[in-house]
Amino acid sequence: xxxxxxxxxxxxxxxxxxxxxxxxxxxxxxxxxxxxxxxxxxxxxxxxxxxxxxxxxxxxxxxxxxxxxxxxxxxxxxxxxxxxxxxxxxxxxxxxxxxxxxxxxxxxxxxxxxxxxxxxxxxxxxxxxxxxxxxxxxxxxxxxxxxxxxxxxxxxxxxxxxxxxxxxxxxxxxxxxxxxxxxxxxxxxxxxxxxxxxxxxxxxxxxxxxxxxxxxxxxxxxxxxxxxxxxxxxxxxxxxxxxxxxxxxxxxxxxxxxxxxxxxxxxxxxxxxxxxxxxxxxxxxxxxxxxxxxxxxxxxxxxxxxxxxxxxxxxxxxxxxxxxxxxxxxxxxxxxxxxxxxxxxxxxxxxxxxxxxxxxxxxxxxxxxxxxxxxxxxxxxxxxxxxxxxxxxxxxxxxxxxxxxxxxxxxxxxxxxxxxxxxxxxxxxxxxxxxxxxxxxxxxxxxxxxxxxxxxxxxxxxxxxxxxxxxxxxxxxxxxxxx
RNA sequence: GGCGGCAUAGCCAAGUGGUAAGGCAGAGGUCUGCAAAACCUUUAUCCCCCAGUUCGAAUCUGGGUGCCGCCUCCA
Numbered sequence: 154x155x156x157x158x159x160x161x162x163x164x165x166x167x168x169x170x171x172x173x174x175x176x177x178x179x180x181x182x183x184x185x186x187x188x189x190x191x192x193x194x195x196x197x198x199x200x201x202x203x204x205x206x207x208x209x210x211x212x213x214x215x216x217x218x219x220x221x222x223x224x225x226x227x228x229x230x231x232x233x234x235x236x237x238x239x240x241x242x243x244x245x246x247x248x249x250x251x252x253x254x255x256x257x258x259x260x261x262x263x264x265x266x267x268x269x270x271x272x273x274x275x276x277x278x279x280x281x282x283x284x285x286x287x288x289x290x291x292x293x294x295x296x297x298x299x300x301x302x303x304x305x306x307x308x309x310x311x312x313x314x315x316x317x318x319x320x321x322x323x324x325x326x327x328x329x330x331x332x333x334x335x336x337x338x339x340x341x342x343x344x345x346x347x348x349x350x351x352x353x354x355x356x357x358x359x360x361x362x363x364x365x366x367x368x369x370x371x372x373x374x375x376x377x378x379x380x381x382x383x384x385x386x387x388x389x390x391x392x393x394x395x396x397x398x399x400x401x402x403x404x405x406x407x408x409x410x411x412x413x414x415x416x417x418x419x420x421x422x423x424x425x426x427x428x429x430x431x432x433x434x435x436x437x438x439x440x441x442x443x444x445x446x447x448x449x450x451x452x453x454x455x456x457x458x459x460x461x462x463x464x465x466x467x468x469x470x471x472x473x474x475x476x477x478x479x480x481x482x483x484x485x486x487x488x489x490x491x492x493x494x495x496x497x498x499x500x501x502x503x504x505x506x507x508x509x510x511x512x513x514x515x516x517x518x519x520x521x522x523x524x525x526x527x528x529x530x531x532x533x534x535x536x537x538x539x540x541x542x543x544x545x546x547x548x549x550x551x552x553x554x555x556x557x558x559x560x561x562x563x564x565x566x567x568x569x570x571x572x573x574x575x576x577x578x579x580x581x582x583x584x585x586x587x588x589x590x591x592x593x594x595x596x597x598x599x600x601x602x603x604x605x606x607x608x609x610x611x612x613x614x615x616x617x618x619x620x621x622x623x624x625x626x627x628x629x630x631x632x633x634x635x636x
Numbered sequence: 637g638g639c640g641g642c643a644u645a646g647c648c649a650a651g652u653g654g655u656a657a658g659g660c661a662g663a664g665g666u667c668u669g670c671a672a673a674a675c676c677u678u679u680a681u682c683c684c685c686c687a688g689u690u691c692g693a694a695u696c697u698g699g700g701u702g703c704c705g706c707c708u709c710c711a
Contacts, residue, residue, distance in 0.1 A: 161640095164640085181711090182711080183711085184710095184711070185709085185710080190711090191711090192711095193710085193711050194711050195711090196711070197711035198711080200711095201711095225709090226709080227709075227710095306639095309639070309640080309706075309707085310639055310640065311638080311639055311640095311706090311707075312638085312639090314638090315637085315638045315639065315707085316638075316639090316707060362709085383711065384710075384711030385640090385641090385705065385706080385711080386705070386706070386709095386710055386711065387710075387711070388640085388705095388706070389639085389640095389706055389707065390706095390707080390708090391710085413711095414711065415641090415704095415705085415711095416704085416705065416710095416711075417711085418704075418705095421703070421704070422704085423704080423705070423710090424711095425709090425710060425711095426709085426710070427708090427709070427710075449659090450648095453648070453649065453658095453659070454648080454649070455649085455650085457641085458641085458642070458649095459641090459642080459704065459705075460648090461648090463647085463648095465647060465648085465660085465661090466647080466648065466660090468660085469647075469648065469659070469660040469661075470648090470659085470660085471660095472659085472660060472661090473659050473660065476659080516650090522650075524648095524649060524650055524658080524659090525649095525650055525651085525657080525658085527650095527658075527659080528650075528657060528658045528659085529658095531658060531659065532658080539674095539675095542673080542674055542675085543674085543675090545673090545674085546673075546674055546675085547674090601669080604669075606669060606670070609669090610670080610671080613671085613672080617672080622672070622673060623672075623673085624672080624673055624674075625667090625668065625671090625672085625673090626667085626668095627667060627668080632673095634673090
């Protein structure tokens with residue numbers, strides 16, 4: 154079986170063949186740290202986290218690099234507002250980023266380069282571009298001469314003639330005066346009074362936005378990487394410009410595969426800071442939404458399609474997660490210590506349901522079709538929950554326990570690939586011993602026989618409040634279980 | 637104006653030539669003192685519209701309509 158993925162560059166699905174067999178170099182254009190991350194960021198981070206996990210599960214040695222943009226006008230604005238510094242603002246939101254991602258169970262990247270730590274690489278790149286005739290200085294700025302790069306527009310499918318200058322009506326008149334062509338973009342910006350600046354061959358200044366990624370990729374992963382990922386809104390101009398910068402210097406492709414995730418929308422409109430219709434990750438999680446439900450919400454849609462955020466969608470995902478979670482806790486509920494629940498299981502183990510594994514892989518191999526792969530997890534979880542109920546309610550099942558354990562292990566392994574982790578509810582206030590529960594049940598039986606249903610129901614409610622569910626069976630016996 | 641994408645049940649969402657996965661929600665029933673839990677059954681004659689290709693199309697072609705993203709910072 155081969156993994157096929159949709160390459161924005163060629164606009165078609167292609168078999169995945171990394172440059173070096175068995176090894177994947179992957180870069181994800183991360184966030185600009187001037188505010189808390191919103192759901193749009195969460196989607197991107199979760200999607201690329203799972204892509205990375207999946208590639209690793211498929212046996213690839215993955216080197217995953219994600220940047221932080223920590224030089225930016227918006228960070229500076231915020232610093233001014235708060236009478237703080239760019240460094241302090243950036244540092245604060247980088248910490249917040251890690252907190253949010255930890256809650257969402259997004260694994261840490263292998264490296265998190267920052268623009269402020271990449272000044273040498275950036276300046277080297279700008280110099281080379283200048284030497285090769287792709288860049289020109291202008292009043293302390295340095296611009297990229299877009300018309301020098303014959304392939305400009307190949308990623309986004311644009312021709313310079315088709316681009317509309319200032320299509321949305323925002324053009325910086327001052328910059329325009331320095332540019333030879335309106336589509337040229339800044340590689341280096343001259344320092345403005347009171348702003349952070351670095352020494353350079355072009356005087357005091359700071360890097361433009363696009364150049365940092367070109368420099369970081371080159372420094373960390375090499376001239377050609379396998380996967381370059383990011384939000385679809387970065388295709389143009391950001392990724393287009395990265396290609397122009399990098400390939401003009403190296404003469405080789407910057408990335409073999411360009412992958413882009415779809416946007417999160419609210420009422421059908423893109424979630425963004427400028428529209429003000431965003432909800433931050435912590436805002437959502439702090440109103441007691443389970444982080445794993447957010448993960449499910451994201452993975453239930455194909456990663457390239459837009460997903461609309463609604464209360465209904467989230468609550469649907471929360472309920473769906475409960476189903477998966479119960480399945481994942483089958484081992485725990487059948488008496489296995491919770492430590493056995495994660496990562497303790499060898500996924501290549503012959504003890505797995507290989508048919509399910511194969512169906513999962515076939516689904517996801519098709520351009521990371523996680524929604525389709527999720528079907529396998531739901532089937533396993535539902536089956537396990539069903540069998541668990543049979544065992545709890547009747548004490549027996551027709552399915553062999555060996556088979557159930559096999560399905561459970563398979564579910565845990567596949568869930569791990571998608572980054573789902575379940576832990577039992579800590580809210581089990583139940584400090585009751587089995588004997589105490591049995592005693593309560595006897596009290597209730599006595600009340601029932603006396604047709605004192607008010608008393609009987611009170612006992613039942615009290616037990617339920619402590620997480621004990623009673624099951625009255627037709628034969629008059631009352632079973633119970635903790636939940 | 638240019639470039640790209642999407643339209644499948646109440647909602648979300650797979651499915652790219654062979655007769656509609658899955659999730660959420662809903663309905664009916666069994667059981668029960670009533671519940672709960674559980675169990676059983678059930679929920680698109682049809683995939684935006686029109687025309688065409690084909691033995692056969694949600695799936696291919698052409699033409700519409702609607703929605704979204706990008707062309708400005710953006711995941």
